[in-house]
Amino acid sequence: MIRRLLIFFVASTVCAAPIERIWLTHATNDPSKIVINWETDSPSDSLVEFGTSEALGQRAASEAKVTLHHVEIPLGQRGVVYHYRVRSGEDVSTVSSFKGYPSQDLRIAIVGDWGYAPGKDVSAIVKDDVHLLLTVGDNVASLHEKGKEGTKAFSALIDANRDLFRRTPFMPILGNHDREITGRGPKPPAHAVYDVEAAAYREFFALPGDEWKWQFDLPGFDLRFIALDLNHIQDFGTTWQTCHAWQSDSPQFLWFAETMAATKSGFVITLMNEKQTQVQGLTKGAWHEHFRKGSALITGFGYFADRAELTGGLPYFNTCLKGDGDLYKDPQSKFHAREDNYLLLTFTAGAPTMKLQFKSLRGEVLDTTEVAKRKP
Numbered sequence: 001m002i003r004r005l006l007i008f009f010v011a012s013t014v015c016a017a018p019i020e021r022i023w024l025t026h027a028t029n030d031p032s033k034i035v036i037n038w039e040t041d042s043p044s045d046s047l048v049e050f051g052t053s054e055a056l057g058q059r060a061a062s063e064a065k066v067t068l069h070h071v072e073i074p075l076g077q078r079g080v081v082y083h084y085r086v087r088s089g090e091d092v093s094t095v096s097s098f099k100g101y102p103s104q105d106l107r108i109a110i111v112g113d114w115g116y117a118p119g120k121d122v123s124a125i126v127k128d129d130v131h132l133l134l135t136v137g138d139n140v141a142s143l144h145e146k147g148k149e150g151t152k153a154f155s156a157l158i159d160a161n162r163d164l165f166r167r168t169p170f171m172p173i174l175g176n177h178d179r180e181i182t183g184r185g186p187k188p189p190a191h192a193v194y195d196v197e198a199a200a201y202r203e204f205f206a207l208p209g210d211e212w213k214w215q216f217d218l219p220g221f222d223l224r225f226i227a228l229d230l231n232h233i234q235d236f237g238t239t240w241q242t243c244h245a246w247q248s249d250s251p252q253f254l255w256f257a258e259t260m261a262a263t264k265s266g267f268v269i270t271l272m273n274e275k276q277t278q279v280q281g282l283t284k285g286a287w288h289e290h291f292r293k294g295s296a297l298i299t300g301f302g303y304f305a306d307r308a309e310l311t312g313g314l315p316y317f318n319t320c321l322k323g324d325g326d327l328y329k330d331p332q333s334k335f336h337a338r339e340d341n342y343l344l345l346t347f348t349a350g351a352p353t354m355k356l357q358f359k360s361l362r363g364e365v366l367d368t369t370e371v372a373k374r375k376p
Helices: 002-015 123-127 153-160 162-167 199-204 251-262 276-283 288-292
Strands: 021-026 034-053 059-074 081-089 096-099 105-111 133-134 212-218 223-227 267-272 296-299 303-308 317-319 333-337 341-348 353-360 365-372
Touching: 021 162, 059 081, 096 162, 123 162, 153 162, 153 199, 212 317, 223 251, 251 288, 276 288, 317 353, 333 365
Parallel strands: 105 133, 223 267, 267 296, 296 317
Antiparallel strands: 021 034, 034 059, 034 081, 081 096, 105 341, 212 223, 303 317, 303 333, 341 353, 353 365
16 A cells, blocks of 8 residues: 555646746736746646745635646735746745836836847846836737647747746737748738737637737826737738728727827837838828827838837837848938847836837847836
8 A cells, every 4th residue: 555655646747837837917008917828738727826035925716727837916006026826736836026106107118020039148137126018019920830820839939038937927918920920921811820819819819809919008107008910911811811801991090099189198109010111101190190299109021120200209119039131211310320239218107208218138238218108
């Protein structure tokens, strides 16, 4: 009997595995809640132990048997460090930590085209000690690379920077490559190349609203982000169609117009994955009428850094982690650089301006812009 018990104990120990692929997101427009996400090889339940010390002390759980785990926990305090550990059956992670949103100074990084910047050293972003990491699309190269099909492509993204993702809330937006299910080819094939509904992306990431478009507020800094699904809009109606409808009578356009009209935040930043001149030309300026009501428009369309001042004074930024592509700067460009780059946004509670900086992956400041709060 003792020998049998020993064999059972050893077998149980061998079966248990450390959970290492963990990432943080927000599933609602409420920064007082955060979602802890992780993956397991086999379906299992979900448990998060968390607290403001390594003693943890609080728990949130789901009994559903899944391999993709999304558990939301409350963030009752600002300006503190939260510690957490996840469990699924016998599998368990080490204790990790992340910063709760601050009361005074907020730092946010925005990156573009991670899917075409594999292996890039993003330690400069880590050194900036950001509270939130956003993207402007093309987080992966495709969903059909061998061994990286579907959600596996996003798993590989997390694996490439595990410590960053388990310590920093991450909110991506869609680019065309994030839903590319077959090769594109030189001309539109008989079958759809892209999954317009972005099923794998929406399954993997827990995001607010429809997930393919969303808004997220940080009221303590009078700040709202609005994420759109605009990319390769010229291919709409073909088998190369990648994004949801964007025309001025489309549900997406009407949602954006209504959201912008109802927004009271002093800082409003719109995120997309399309070139602004393309949107302006194909919609005859309809989107820009509402873009200009915000504080800034940011995209990840081109493989370079570019800052422009659009008609009406709207600041427009293009950022890319792989900044060595062909340079086709905006007609109203004020700054550009062929340099691997990201944007660092800095806010101080109650301040009348925010700061947007292009930074190289070496941590050098390439360009700085101050943007004032919108007038009521």
